[in-house]
Amino acid sequence: MSERFDALIIGAGMSGMAASIRLAMYGQKVVVLERHLIPGGLNSYYQRGKRSFDVGLHALTNFVEKGQKGPLTKLMKQLRIPYEAFDLIPQKRSLIHFPSQKLGFTNEFEYFRSEVHQAFPNDTENFDRLIEKIRSFNETALTNEYLSAKLVVKQFIRDELLVEMIFAPLLIYGSAWENDMDFSQFVIMFKALYFEGFSRPRGGVRTIIDLLMKKMEEVGVDLRFKTGVAAIITGEGRVRGVETDKGDILECAKIYSSAGFGETLKMMTDEPSTQPRVGALSFTESLFCLDKKVRSTGFEDTIVFYNDSDKYHYQASAELYDPRSAVICVPNNYSQDDAQEEMVRVTYIANFAKWNELPRPQYKIEKEKMGQAAWNLVNQVVPNLNANILFQDLFTPTTVKKYTGHEGGAVYGSPDKTRSGQTGIEGLYIIGTDQGFLGIVGAMLSGISIANLYGLVGGDA
Amino acid sequence: MQAEQVRQVVLDIIADVSMEDDLSNIKDEVALRDQLDLDSMDFLDIVMELKKRHKVEVPQEDYPRLASLSSCVEYLTPKMMQ
Ligand SMILES: Cc1cc2nc3c(=O)[nH]c(=O)nc-3n(C[C@H](O)[C@H](O)[C@H](O)COP(=O)(O)OP(=O)(O)OC[C@H]3O[C@@H](n4cnc5c(N)ncnc54)[C@H](O)[C@@H]3O)c2cc1C
Numbered sequence: 001m002s003e004r005f006d007a008l009i010i011g012a013g014m015s016g017m018a019a020s021i022r023l024a025m026y027g028q029k030v031v032v033l034e035r036h037l038i039p040g041g042l043n044s045y046y047q048r049g050k051r052s053f054d055v056g057l058h059a060l061t062n063f064v065e066k067g068q069k070g071p072l073t074k075l076m077k078q079l080r081i082p083y084e085a086f087d088l089i090p091q092k093r094s095l096i097h098f099p100s101q102k103l104g105f106t107n108e109f110e111y112f113r114s115e116v117h118q119a120f121p122n123d124t125e126n127f128d129r130l131i132e133k134i135r136s137f138n139e140t141a142l143t144n145e146y147l148s149a150k151l152v153v154k155q156f157i158r159d160e161l162l163v164e165m166i167f168a169p170l171l172i173y174g175s176a177w178e179n180d181m182d183f184s185q186f187v188i189m190f191k192a193l194y195f196e197g198f199s200r201p202r203g204g205v206r207t208i209i210d211l212l213m214k215k216m217e218e219v220g221v222d223l224r225f226k227t228g229v230a231a232i233i234t235g236e237g238r239v240r241g242v243e244t245d246k247g248d249i250l251e252c253a254k255i256y257s258s259a260g261f262g263e264t265l266k267m268m269t270d271e272p273s274t275q276p277r278v279g280a281l282s283f284t285e286s287l288f289c290l291d292k293k294v295r296s297t298g299f300e301d302t303i304v305f306y307n308d309s310d311k312y313h314y315q316a317s318a319e320l321y322d323p324r325s326a327v328i329c330v331p332n333n334y335s336q337d338d339a340q341e342e343m344v345r346v347t348y349i350a351n352f353a354k355w356n357e358l359p360r361p362q363y364k365i366e367k368e369k370m371g372q373a374a375w376n377l378v379n380q381v382v383p384n385l386n387a388n389i390l391f392q393d394l395f396t397p398t399t400v401k402k403y404t405g406h407e408g409g410a411v412y413g414s415p416d417k418t419r420s421g422q423t424g425i426e427g428l429y430i431i432g433t434d435q436g437f438l439g440i441v442g443a444m445l446s447g448i449s450i451a452n453l454y455g456l457v458g459g460d461a
Numbered sequence: 462m463q464a465e466q467v468r469q470v471v472l473d474i475i476a477d478v479s480m481e482d483d484l485s486n487i488k489d490e491v492a493l494r495d496q497l498d499l500d501s502m503d504f505l506d507i508v509m510e511l512k513k514r515h516k517v518e519v520p521q522e523d524y525p526r527l528a529s530l531s532s533c534v535e536y537l538t539p540k541m542m543q
Pocket residue numbers: 010011012013014015016033034035036039040041042043055056057058059060061227228229230258259283285347400403404405411431432433434438439440441443
């Protein structure tokens with residue numbers, strides 16, 4: 001006889017872990033199946049020698065102080081994790097860095113507002129009206145229509161440069177569309193970055209993963225590593241169970257999948273009714289461990305959103321990577337810094353297919369070249385750094401695919417989301433990236449919202 | 462269960478759900494939403510906790526009856542008599 005569960009969750013990334021906690025907390029028999037050896041998905045960690053690295057943490061978005069309302073405190077409450085446990089260190093400042101203009105933002109929205117007012121005097125009132133619109137918009141309603149954010153914002157803001165500068169961080173931190181984003185997603189990201197801001201748990205992403213793992217154990221989630229799902233067994237329009245890579249059958253009433261929308265549908269034994277597109281946006285990341293603190297040169301910014309012209313190109317890279325823009329992150333440049341060594345990370349938009357087809361020796365050479373370009377950029381953005389590289393590590397879109405299973409190494413998944421989480425199959429729901437709430441906070445909220453809606457309230461209606 | 466005990470049951474649940482330690486100033490007649498940072502997700506949890514701890518079912522159409530502490534007590538006391 002095969003095992004039977006109330007809820008089966010595919011993936012132990014941020015969304016899967018959060019969903020599992022909600023369901024098990026209220027007595028459901030929950031199993032989480034994860035193909036890899038460790039939890040975290042795209043937001044995991046790894047060890048190289050004595051050094052420990054986060055895969056995907058530049059910053060935790062949505063920073064609020066204890067006791068303040070916001071997505072971050074909402075998810076902490078839902079998971080019953082106290083605020084202090086995250087041990088958050090707020091950022092000092094981040095910078096949108098275009099050649100003709102620069103805009104800083106901090107965890108106080110007023111700072112950003114005055115930066116915009118100063119740099120774009122002709123758009124001050126327009127900007128304030130846009131803020132009003134954003135403030136009053138209910139961005140998390142699962143029933144919102146998809147709408148071009150660029151179209152909406154251009155109804156308010158006249159100066160193209162300001163539009164480009166506002167969008168740059170929001171796109172690279174949370175859009176699966178090229179050069180635009182859904183308006184609800186725009187509002188989510190605007191609030192997450194500009195209203196609320198950045199922080200970082202003292203222990204990096206490990207802190208969050210450890211908290212989630214501890215909770216999962218407390219509420220009795222059955223978590224299985226090295227257990228990939230090979231097929232989702234459906235019949236008569238509803239879910240029956242799964243078959244694992246090893247050929248075991250597990251029966252279940254409901255499946256919550258963080259494997260991606262298209263990826264999940266393809267695993268079904270029945271013919272799916274839609275075929276979401278494969279996302280075009282992937283990244284490379286270069287990590288440098290340095291013998292000198294960036295701060296010692298007077299450079300105070302945590303994250304720099306760099307762009308080399310007045311137009312920001314957030315689109316599939318034609319080459320291995322697109323050197324025209326980058327995110328430069330100094331993950332220890334927060335208001336407190338306990339780290340011994342300095343670290344700088346540089347993210348480029350990259351082309352999965354081009355990296356994927358490189359033969360091994362060539363792949364290594366191209367990776368080195370990309371690392372060199374990234375290092376040159378760091379030295380351009382942080383003048384007089386004069387630091388030595390103690391260690392460096394580089395990853396490419398093929399690494400993203402390996403960690404997430406996302407086709408095309410698409411960091412933010414498919415451009416076709418399923419905001420309601422529904423798939424057309426009763427009992428099969430999408431959580432995380434392809435439900436559409438992106439990033440670390442987004443992924444956890446996605447898992448929570450979808451688990452609440454279909455697992456606890458029980459409404460397919 | 463008596464009204465006073467039901468009141469305590471609800472307070473305990475609200476304290477856990479909202480993760481607030483201090484509910485001593487709460488006013489029985491005023492809507493909970495207006496006094497505490499509670500949204501629809503939290504109200505779901507109040508309902509789920511009632512079920513988990515006390516086997517009381519609150520159907521969705523009755524959620525408005527959990528608006529204030531006194532309306533909770535009025536609504537739940539008969540249900541918790543059995
Ligand atoms: C370089 C980089 C930097 C980033 N920086 C930030 C940042 O600073 N701040 C931020 O908020 N976000 C950041 N992100 C984004 C963030 O990492 C993701 O949005 C988030 O982690 C997505 O979580 P998820 O649960 O939706 O999916 P995933 O993390 O993709 O989890 C899915 C899990 O499912 C597993 N899986 C897939 N298929 C199967 C299968 N068939 N069977 C079993 N298991 C399966 C995978 O192994 C994986 O563990 C960054 C991403 C990258 C790449």
